Amino acid sequence: MEIDDTEVLIFPEPKEIIHKYGDEIIDKDYKIVYDYNADPLEVETAFGIAKRIEELTKWRPQVLDNHKVSGRQKIIFVGMNFKHMLSTKLDINDPEGYILEIEEGKIVLSGNAPPGTFYAGETFKQLLKFKKGRLSLPRLIVKDWPDYRYRGLYVESKWGPDLMSLDDWKELIDFMASLKLNFLDIGVYGCWVIQYENQITEFLFLPLKNYPKLKTPKTITYYSPMRKAWIKLSYLPRMFTEDFFSEVIAYGKKRNVIVRPAFNSLGHNTLIPREYPEISAIDENGNPTYYGFCLTNPKTLETMFKIYDEIIDRYLKPNNIDFFHIELDEVYALRGIDPKDPKRIVDPWCKCIECSKRTKEDLFFEYVMKIVRYLSEKGINKICMWNDQITRMNLLEKFATQLKEENLINKVVIEWWYYGPDEKDLESNIFDFGNFGSKLGLNRWVIPMGGYYFWWMYQSLLKNIYLMLRKGFEKGAEGVLTYCTFDHSFHRNYFCLSEFSWNQSKKRDLNQFNEKYAKFVFGDEYEKALKALEALETLSSAGDEVNSFLSTLFYYPYSYVHPDKIYPRSYPQE
Numbered sequence: 001m002e003i004d005d006t007e008v009l010i011f012p013e014p015k016e017i018i019h020k021y022g023d024e025i026i027d028k029d030y031k032i033v034y035d036y037n038a039d040p041l042e043v044e045t046a047f048g049i050a051k052r053i054e055e056l057t058k059w060r061p062q063v064l065d066n067h068k069v070s071g072r073q074k075i076i077f078v079g080m081n082f083k084h085m086l087s088t089k090l091d092i093n094d095p096e097g098y099i100l101e102i103e104e105g106k107i108v109l110s111g112n113a114p115p116g117t118f119y120a121g122e123t124f125k126q127l128l129k130f131k132k133g134r135l136s137l138p139r140l141i142v143k144d145w146p147d148y149r150y151r152g153l154y155v156e157s158k159w160g161p162d163l164m165s166l167d168d169w170k171e172l173i174d175f176m177a178s179l180k181l182n183f184l185d186i187g188v189y190g191c192w193v194i195q196y197e198n199q200i201t202e203f204l205f206l207p208l209k210n211y212p213k214l215k216t217p218k219t220i221t222y223y224s225p226m227r228k229a230w231i232k233l234s235y236l237p238r239m240f241t242e243d244f245f246s247e248v249i250a251y252g253k254k255r256n257v258i259v260r261p262a263f264n265s266l267g268h269n270t271l272i273p274r275e276y277p278e279i280s281a282i283d284e285n286g287n288p289t290y291y292g293f294c295l296t297n298p299k300t301l302e303t304m305f306k307i308y309d310e311i312i313d314r315y316l317k318p319n320n321i322d323f324f325h326i327e328l329d330e331v332y333a334l335r336g337i338d339p340k341d342p343k344r345i346v347d348p349w350c351k352c353i354e355c356s357k358r359t360k361e362d363l364f365f366e367y368v369m370k371i372v373r374y375l376s377e378k379g380i381n382k383i384c385m386w387n388d389q390i391t392r393m394n395l396l397e398k399f400a401t402q403l404k405e406e407n408l409i410n411k412v413v414i415e416w417w418y419y420g421p422d423e424k425d426l427e428s429n430i431f432d433f434g435n436f437g438s439k440l441g442l443n444r445w446v447i448p449m450g451g452y453y454f455w456w457m458y459q460s461l462l463k464n465i466y467l468m469l470r471k472g473f474e475k476g477a478e479g480v481l482t483y484c485t486f487d488h489s490f491h492r493n494y495f496c497l498s499e500f501s502w503n504q505s506k507k508r509d510l511n512q513f514n515e516k517y518a519k520f521v522f523g524d525e526y527e528k529a530l531k532a533l534e535a536l537e538t539l540s541s542a543g544d545e546v547n548s549f550l551s552t553l554f555y556y557p558y559s560y561v562h563p564d565k566i567y568p569r570s571y572p573q574e
């Protein structure tokens, strides 16, 4: 079935579209104009739409400043300084709010601020269509602004992202910008239990000059059909060897994407205590556990502060980034920490005389508060952490009270993560009984899953993303990130994130989203595509019985240590 010619498909859904009669042909008479005083992001916008037109038509419109064109030419005006040329106003002050007005011979893209102009450009690009062989745009007015202030991805330090080149990160940022996603969190240090080849899974993406022993070499073995042989590849993360994190942040700025590091400690932390055992937690026999820290040893925080300093001074300050994610999730005893005895349960909580005098809750609380104070003094204005450890220890209220007392509450963000489809799960203590800390005055972000284990059974996370974004919006959350290791196969999950993080005001359900997505991606073939996507959904919907069952058939769950089975485990015989 053909799509209705007048139907306008834009991701994410704009707040308001006023249709006018007819189409505007973008021919070679058109010039693109920015104000001579324009912000660099607005100049980027002007060149960005010229590039898009060139990709579609093979000719590139001229991009000029406003002293080089006369008012009688056909012009695409780009920037907030052309606001006076619009026929209507935006009553919302949001810096990402914009108006795009397309009329005969004149097009205006104007934001409340440069980020708004940039998004007018993204909407403009999506509207460009060929009709009867001519590049055209529908005549209309788009008035638009986002519902969540921060929208984006948390890309974990794992296989996949570790091999991403600078160009791959740039491509990801361009993709995000096209969906009006403005935040990229990059996991730069994290450790997990033993999975492959009896090795602890550790990733460090940043070379720390003060701690040269900290590195995470990997060897992967794969079959190469080209060479008809098994190949062993040994490498360090590309971001580590080429040290391009600063370039990723700088590129993000050109696309209105804030890039922030996430550096874990306590849990998810085996590399630092192994390489610097003097600060490791110790066991009952006084031996370092190489998992977690001794929290009463002053050298522990000295080390962490020195690491934070290096990251802030080298990567964040030069790029004016004042966000930092300290993570601090899942601080508990685990199997799979000791390669010599994978089944042994190892505790990250220190058993030294000094630590033993205190409760874990006290030690954790003090550790977090000291970090928050330190980072705040270093000029970090948004210090983020996961919710789970703080709620697991029933410390949420105490934390909020202390932050208020020290005037730090506005500098801290709690990120509430949940990856399932069931709203009832959010009613537990771990999620502050569905309140996400809203009654305590804490800044809230919500974190659904965007697609993670691309080497496992494929997952659609639509239900989870939809649920978390709706709940977060109800509780006044200011940000949303999907936790993921970026992969294009999760395309639909990212579109769902874009759609519902930008626009919660227009009440729509997942069926409407699916139909729009199918039309957007598959055009006139959308009805067939919709059927195929529905079939895929029955197999891939995360949390459903079918997907859970199929997931057990893959190697992935067998890569973990099981208390009652021999390790490495036998697959698929087990």
Ligand SMILES: [Zn+2]
Residues within 6 Å of the ligand: 281, 282, 293, 294, 295, 296, 297, 350, 351, 352, 353, 354, 355, 356
């Ligand atoms: Zn200790």
